[in-house]
Amino acid sequence: xxxxxxxxxxxxxxxxxxxxxxxxxxxxxxxxxxxxxxxxxxxxxxxxxxxxxxxxxxxxxxxxxxxxxxxxxxxxxxxxxxxxxxxxxxxxxxxxxxxxxxxxxxxxxxxxxxxxxxxxxxxxxxxxxxxxxxxxxxxxxxxxxxxxxxxxxxxxxxxxxxxxxxxxxxxxxxxxxxxxxxxxxxxxxxxxxxxxxxxxxxxxxxxxxxxxxxxxxxxxxxxxxxxxxxxxxxxxxxxxxxxxxxxxxxxxxxxxxxxxxxxxxxxxxxxxxxxxxxxxxxxxxxxxxxxxxxxxxxxxxxxxxxxxxxxxxxxxxxxxxxxxxxxxxxxxxxxxxxxxxxxxxxxxxxxxxxxxxxxxxxxxxxxxxxxxxxxxxxxxxxxxxxxxxxxxxxxxxxxxxxxxxxxxxxxxxxxxxxxxxxxxxxxxxxxxxxxxxxxxxxxxxxxxxxxxxxxxxxxxxxxxxxxxxxxxxxxxxxxxxxxxxxxxxxxxxxxxxxxxxxxxxxxxxxxxxxxxxxxxxxxxxxxxxxxxxxxxxxxxxxxxxxxxxxxxxxxxxxxxxxxxxxxxxxxxxxxxxxxxxxxxxxxxxxxxxxxxxxxxxxxxxxxxxxxxxxxxxxxxxxxxxxxxxxxxxxxxxxxxxxxxxxxxxxxxxxxxxxxxxxxx
Amino acid sequence: xxxxxxxxxxxxxxxxxxxxxxxxxxxxxxxxxxxxxxxxxxxxxxxxxxxxxxxxxxxxxxxxxxxxxxxxxxxxxxxxxxxxxxxxxxxxxxxxxxxxxxxx
Amino acid sequence: xxxxxxxxxxxxxxxxxxxxxxxxxxxxxxxxxxxxxxxxxxxxxxxxxxxxxxxxxxxxxxxxxxxxxxxxxxxxxxxxxxxxxxxxxxxxxxxxxxxxxxxxxxxxxxxxxxxxxxxxxxxxxxxxxxxxxxxxxxxxxxxxxxxxxxxxxxxxxxxxxxxxxxxxxxxxxxxxxxxxxxxxxxxxxxxxxxxxxxxxx
Numbered sequence: 001x002x003x004x005x006x007x008x009x010x011x012x013x014x015x016x017x018x019x020x021x022x023x024x025x026x027x028x029x030x031x032x033x034x035x036x037x038x039x040x041x042x043x044x045x046x047x048x049x050x051x052x053x054x055x056x057x058x059x060x061x062x063x064x065x066x067x068x069x070x071x072x073x074x075x076x077x078x079x080x081x082x083x084x085x086x087x088x089x090x091x092x093x094x095x096x097x098x099x100x101x102x103x104x105x106x107x108x109x110x111x112x113x114x115x116x117x118x119x120x121x122x123x124x125x126x127x128x129x130x131x132x133x134x135x136x137x138x139x140x141x142x143x144x145x146x147x148x149x150x151x152x153x154x155x156x157x158x159x160x161x162x163x164x165x166x167x168x169x170x171x172x173x174x175x176x177x178x179x180x181x182x183x184x185x186x187x188x189x190x191x192x193x194x195x196x197x198x199x200x201x202x203x204x205x206x207x208x209x210x211x212x213x214x215x216x217x218x219x220x221x222x223x224x225x226x227x228x229x230x231x232x233x234x235x236x237x238x239x240x241x242x243x244x245x246x247x248x249x250x251x252x253x254x255x256x257x258x259x260x261x262x263x264x265x266x267x268x269x270x271x272x273x274x275x276x277x278x279x280x281x282x283x284x285x286x287x288x289x290x291x292x293x294x295x296x297x298x299x300x301x302x303x304x305x306x307x308x309x310x311x312x313x314x315x316x317x318x319x320x321x322x323x324x325x326x327x328x329x330x331x332x333x334x335x336x337x338x339x340x341x342x343x344x345x346x347x348x349x350x351x352x353x354x355x356x357x358x359x360x361x362x363x364x365x366x367x368x369x370x371x372x373x374x375x376x377x378x379x380x381x382x383x384x385x386x387x388x389x390x391x392x393x394x395x396x397x398x399x400x401x402x403x404x405x406x407x408x409x410x411x412x413x414x415x416x417x418x419x420x421x422x423x424x425x426x427x428x429x430x431x432x433x434x435x436x437x438x439x440x441x442x443x444x445x446x447x448x449x450x451x452x453x454x455x456x457x458x459x460x461x462x463x464x465x466x467x468x469x470x471x472x473x474x475x476x477x478x479x480x481x482x483x484x485x486x487x488x489x490x491x492x493x494x495x496x497x498x499x500x501x502x503x504x505x506x507x508x509x510x511x512x513x514x515x516x517x518x519x520x521x522x523x524x525x526x527x528x529x530x531x532x533x534x535x536x537x538x539x540x541x542x543x544x545x546x547x548x549x550x551x552x553x554x555x556x557x558x559x560x561x562x563x564x565x566x567x568x569x570x571x572x573x574x575x576x577x578x579x580x581x582x583x584x585x586x587x588x589x590x591x592x593x594x595x596x597x598x599x600x601x602x603x604x605x606x607x608x609x610x611x612x613x614x615x616x617x618x619x620x621x622x623x624x625x626x627x628x629x630x631x632x633x634x635x636x637x638x639x640x641x642x643x644x645x646x647x648x649x650x651x652x653x654x655x656x657x658x659x660x661x662x663x664x
Numbered sequence: 665x666x667x668x669x670x671x672x673x674x675x676x677x678x679x680x681x682x683x684x685x686x687x688x689x690x691x692x693x694x695x696x697x698x699x700x701x702x703x704x705x706x707x708x709x710x711x712x713x714x715x716x717x718x719x720x721x722x723x724x725x726x727x728x729x730x731x732x733x734x735x736x737x738x739x740x741x742x743x744x745x746x747x748x749x750x751x752x753x754x755x756x757x758x759x760x761x762x763x764x765x766x767x768x
Numbered sequence: 769x770x771x772x773x774x775x776x777x778x779x780x781x782x783x784x785x786x787x788x789x790x791x792x793x794x795x796x797x798x799x800x801x802x803x804x805x806x807x808x809x810x811x812x813x814x815x816x817x818x819x820x821x822x823x824x825x826x827x828x829x830x831x832x833x834x835x836x837x838x839x840x841x842x843x844x845x846x847x848x849x850x851x852x853x854x855x856x857x858x859x860x861x862x863x864x865x866x867x868x869x870x871x872x873x874x875x876x877x878x879x880x881x882x883x884x885x886x887x888x889x890x891x892x893x894x895x896x897x898x899x900x901x902x903x904x905x906x907x908x909x910x911x912x913x914x915x916x917x918x919x920x921x922x923x924x925x926x927x928x929x930x931x932x933x934x935x936x937x938x939x940x941x942x943x944x945x946x947x948x949x950x951x952x953x954x955x956x957x958x959x960x961x962x963x964x965x966x967x968x969x
Binding site: 676677685700701724752761 | 769772776779780783784786787789792795796799802803806809810812813814815817818821822825826829830833834837838840841852853855858859862863865866867869870873874877878894903904908909912913916917920921924927928930931932934935938939956959960962
């Protein structure tokens, strides 16, 4: 059964917003040396133009026309046609429109910010070429109208992420982190690939429409297998347990990259995938439960590990992981609107937090260890305001954007009948408040500790703590970028960080619910025992406890007075379980890397040289041996030839005697 | 045809023995002339068999065949001796075992 | 029967003498005796024309050719200066092999069911040796050779001609093929060295 998605037509704006970043990437990559500083302006302008085109396409993306048998929502542009069911086109419906808005909108702000942040980098143009390439790849991912196009975008964003994590490739740690991220992401890609194989085998089409329209014809185990394979890809890209270990390491990339790719957009691709495949998940409760549980575990694990970090970007990385856990939990249990809303608000406030931390890192000459900060409130008041807004938003303080979306997710789990996930959500909210305020207090309160001996602060390897890199340090004294280039994007982001959540205000009649009215399934749900207001109050109580503990430990007058001593004590007493991130790296290393190495060793030492090469060698040797053997007959002695000839004659005669002599 | 006073099988046995005496000569002797003569022995053993069978069956095709064998034997002897002479001319002596240019 | 026994003993004795004689000239003498006995055996088998041919061609032409070559080679020094025997252990297996083959052949022939062969339609009847138009006589043989077997006979002529050309090529003087005598000597020396080298390898 063919199932149409989106109103087919010609949408030049859609093509334009999709291809502009690619053109920008190619031009900047090709003419980087000529463009010099203009590369940043060009890259930003391209993404800005893409954003404008997105806004102009708003009507196309949200149009709803009563079509044959179904309400057609959004715009569909056919591009390439191979076989029936194997076409490639662009689909702009409310879900992809939301993502495109974030990718191009937040992407534009981060591009502008990057002009200031990367001003002194010797590979300025390369950075913007990669960044534009990433935007193109991400747009391909969310605009594709079929699974293969999605996988292409999926792989390309992984590649862009690899380029950008390893942007400072002089640093071995950056190269290692890039490689790790790429390998884990490719493992996820393989998962999606297998899902596509199964989809094609059963539906004979890769188009979203055909797959979703025929979901009823799939057997339950088959559907579960497809969902699991899809989720392996989603988990790898969205840093879900146990495939999350690459995300904290990915912070080796420049801070704008962390903000754009590893917080706002790329890592939420998993959320997009699950939300996009809502028709699949809605048909299989087991798959939903699996995704919900993984999301819950990730949310909690990320929050716990966030409490144990000292690197400002790693704290934010674990918080990102935790928040994506929320989103995945939301879309997993079926609360699609809540999960997607959390993506929406998170994109703003997490970009805000990363860009704010970028201001600090930039001002402190690449210092990233919060123990060596402190008292920055007076020194960097704007960064403080930006970080404060971000922290309040992520903690879910009422009125800030995070509160609406996070409550929607937490309440959604209860609505869909998962009280344990509900409890995890509330607990994680409290932990989030604790570690985010810990970050805020340690960084901005008290007095500056940058001149304290690192060992007094419990920093074991000061040379490893910061990620100061030579390319940046060399030019630090001669800083020319105007401050507004970095401050303005952060300032603009403050607005949606506070107000984006208000779109959810009003429950079923909110603009948000209207926007997605035709996007997601809306089953009728029983009213849970705990009301939404009560849930909000419980969450707030937990958040208050978290903030209180953080205040008591880091922000009281007594704590500020002996901050050095206290930080050292905390660093020293930190449980090994937390400093080693629950030993996930070690476990993955043991499970996959060591086993692969073992197999590699077996194959390299034994099978390849002995059996494969051995077979080849033996072939050659046997030919040589055969040659030697045959050569030995060629003695050059006439009598020897005659002897062999007589042997032949004798054989004939014996045979002749046997057959004619009555022996048969 | 009239029966033979000597059984055919006796001729066959005699011919076979002479033939394999020739074979042994070819294999054992290293003087090319004697090797050639051994080959003549083998030809003649075959001829004897032709004669015996022609007589036994009253069919003179055996005679024709023997005649052809003699012709070929003459040609073979001429060529063989020419080779011996050629080898002698270049090596100043002849020995079957020394003519081994074809050794692999 | 008695005549056959005597001839058989003669044939075997001369054959063994041929292959075991120290000097080739003794071999030729033994072979001559062998051929004479063989001609007598042919007469016993009523093949009078072949008996005569045997004497003329074999004893008269081929054996003389052998003698001629022996005389030619013996004019030099140590013509048959035999080098080391490169297959010294060949004698025993060769004899054993010959005996095995002989045994197999005899066994096979002894148990062979005789095929039904009729006399040649045009063949003459058996009669006293020396009489005209009897089996094996010149007339009988000639009729068969020039009628039924004409084509093989003509091909024999071709074989002989090829043999003659081959002999001339092999044993003839090489000088026409090289410009100077010096060059011819050079070629001969190279060939000699090649043969010696090949033999020593």
